[in-house]
Amino acid sequence: MPASAGPTVASPREAPEDTPVPLAGGSHGPHALHPLLDTTLDALAQGAATRAGPFPAGGPEAVTARLRALAAPALPETGTGAHEALHTLVSALAEGAADPAHPHCAAHLHCPPLALAAAADLAAASLNPSLDSWDQAPAATALETLTTRALAALAYPGRPSADALVTTGGTESNQLALLLAREAAREAAGEAAGEAAGEAAGEAGEAAKEQAEGRAPAPLRVVCGANAHHSIHRAAWLLGLPAPLTLPTPTGVLDPATLRTALTELTATGAPTLVIATAGTTDTGRIDPLPAVAELCRTHGARLHADASYGGPLLFSDTLRPALDGLDQAHTIAIDLHKLGWQPVAAGLLAVPDTTALTPLAHHAEYLNAPDDTRAGLPDLLGRSLRTTRRPDILKIAVTLRALGRRGIGDLVERVCTAAQHLADLIEAHPSFDLHARPTLSTVLFRPTGTDDRTTAALRRTLLHHGHAVLGRTTTPEGLWLKATLLNPHTTPDDLRTLLTLVEGQVRR
């Protein structure tokens, strides 16, 4: 690898601004990328060595000051050249990174990506296909179709028309699920109004029908547990829907009796209803009772969205898949492969049992899907996303699925779930820690015995400040807990013992 002060893009005789800087694509692209990637890898290694742990020490002010000292000014009048810029900023970012590949970085659903997925993502960035029209992404379109169908078949076994959209993550998937439910409710209201008007006015009743349709239908009501992701509430706000009805979940999961009462009251008002179930909550990793929730939705004519952003990849594992029984009863399912799935952000999915469920997203823009082009056989992509320009996140996913196979990915999922059980064992056996509950997925809540919430919160911040460990936090009816979200399949029992020792060390100070 070249030294950090490698050659700049410009030759010595030319100022950078007068030199065509090389492109990533074309036949010359790979050649141009090679030395730049060497610089990038060198900078990543140097940054990781300087950090020497899971997290940069010193707290926000110190980390920000260090980054600014290296990176300012962000927009100089004249450039420093490609190698200098890459080395300076990539090493600064690496030095100041929370590194999920370190076993003591375990706060969030923030996974360490596989090297092969990151390498594939480079190809996506270099070729830069955009999935808003076929003539910008011919092979990428076909790869996305093939791969999303295979993933949808995993979520909806036995449904040959199952389909999935690629999203920026669970938040966008949840937003789309609410949008599809909103539009389904509008359509149902329009049909009902049309039928009523038609009955009243017979064949000549177009005006009456329009008038009936003009009446604002009851807006969609979203019902979720207190354990649901915050993005459900944000999506309702975005879409102009009433705030979700939030049911208490003191045990961490939806209680069917509570849901039954709520649905009985709501459906009596005639409001179209969408129930949100969570398969793998952010706070504890628990899974709502999917079969019972699905049965209640059927009985009450409610739609069901399953937010399996975290737990969905249990589908890859023969041993863990049964925990998701009932998932395929949902009208929509969110699954993130940048959580359990080891993809770089973003790698979200929204699966549906039948591709026709996506019809409300159909959209037309003359320059992208002109009717005569569509009739001539050019695939129409605009209904596959609310975005227009869209990066082919499917490539890294497809490379990972092919490289590891279903079993290989299932094995990684099992590894992190096993690590969580092991951490729970260590905590239960430890005299100074309390375990909240046995883990369902790979999330473990614990805290020092006899501590108060304020001390627990401060302990987490102290670990961050020293750069020793990155742990999350969760509040349950029993108070505040430290949260370890284990997403690193290479984490060993020794790593977990050391993690507890680090926490204990801070408690004793």
Added chain:
Amino acid sequence: MPASAGPTVASPREAPEDTPVPLAGGSHGPHALHPLLDTTLDALAQGAATRAGPFPAGGPEAVTARLRALAAPALPETGTGAHEALHTLVSALAEGAADPAHPHCAAHLHCPPLALAAAADLAAASLNPSLDSWDQAPAATALETLTTRALAALAYPGRPSADALVTTGGTESNQLALLLAREAAREAAGEAAGEAAGEAAGEAGEAAKEQAEGRAPAPLRVVCGANAHHSIHRAAWLLGLPAPLTLPTPTGVLDPATLRTALTELTATGAPTLVIATAGTTDTGRIDPLPAVAELCRTHGARLHADASYGGPLLFSDTLRPALDGLDQAHTIAIDLHKLGWQPVAAGLLAVPDTTALTPLAHHAEYLNAPDDTRAGLPDLLGRSLRTTRRPDILKIAVTLRALGRRGIGDLVERVCTAAQHLADLIEAHPSFDLHARPTLSTVLFRPTGTDDRTTAALRRTLLHHGHAVLGRTTTPEGLWLKATLLNPHTTPDDLRTLLTLVEGQVRR
């Protein structure tokens, strides 16, 4: 570079599914990435050589069949190993790519990314910081703050509190602009209702105030030209707003007289109004008369959003910047650096003149921005996006700004605008082609003399089918045109002459 059949991740003694596959991060990541990147570059080169042009030949069915033959099954039971999967799928994607680095791929606002930006993006994928909480992205947070402030200062000179959000592109930026306007209108209506109630009921009027606030305020009305991007209409639908009032733009830009009439009528109804101006339309690259539009908005108390997704980067150029005079009068500005900016998708921005304008996006999730953490100084990032998990697209942008400087980027912008003028010259001098108009940015509309719309549309598809050239299409009052959107700064006059010869060759058949 290793041959395509390089070693797989698994050692010969271990099956792939039993082997921990290497991660991209940590101290070992760069070492693990190195051979995988070699395979990726090898596959990119092989795919480009097989394609041997701007676009794969054969049309959708042939391209899709070829991809499926190479890539199916998308989810095998057992994996093929990292190198086989990378080489197979990356070369298939490259072979079937529309390559914007080829000078004859010029249909859309789909740029060829710079090699240095793609290399930087690899670091983002490898480190995988997520910009939804500081403890997932300490240095990335600081880099984003520094860089977005510098870009916002370019859009809003002399406004020290100018700020910008990073988005997935113009579509999300436009959506956020409508959302901010919707919320500003709600707040204004709430305050007005509160004041009215307060006046009526005095100090004890809380109930009356709430009642007055409970009255549904007039919804935001969006006013745009027929030249505005389709995402304006989609955003209004998404947000539950009435369909935009669309003003005719027969000349390709907003007519101030037409806008004045519309605003006079609308503001008489008391409806809060958002006007959309476009700086660089998708169809022709023209720029709405920003100073006149801004003046009308001020006079009528309307808000102004400028969609400068395409034209915004003229700000980098000393010679071209004056075309954007008046831009800084907008309440929000969309700018895409994956158009003129040469970034891999995604690299969108939404700039505002003051960071307080982003307040409506404030959002709370206990596990990401607990109040005591925020009080303790941990930066709160949730109000910077509607996404939760969020890739640091700022890294590639920051590396590009530093490497090239303002002048270096301005030079690239000038190059493609000069190329467009040159193509227009060639068309004007050509006996067989008509030019629609002199280009404003880098978009040139032309067509064979005396052709009808159907023939022009078929000609475009024929060029695609043969893999000869990728041109876009635009309909104006004069009918259908071929559209060349020149975004490759390396395109030469010879490339442009050859492009016209290719088109002419199809006309003569």
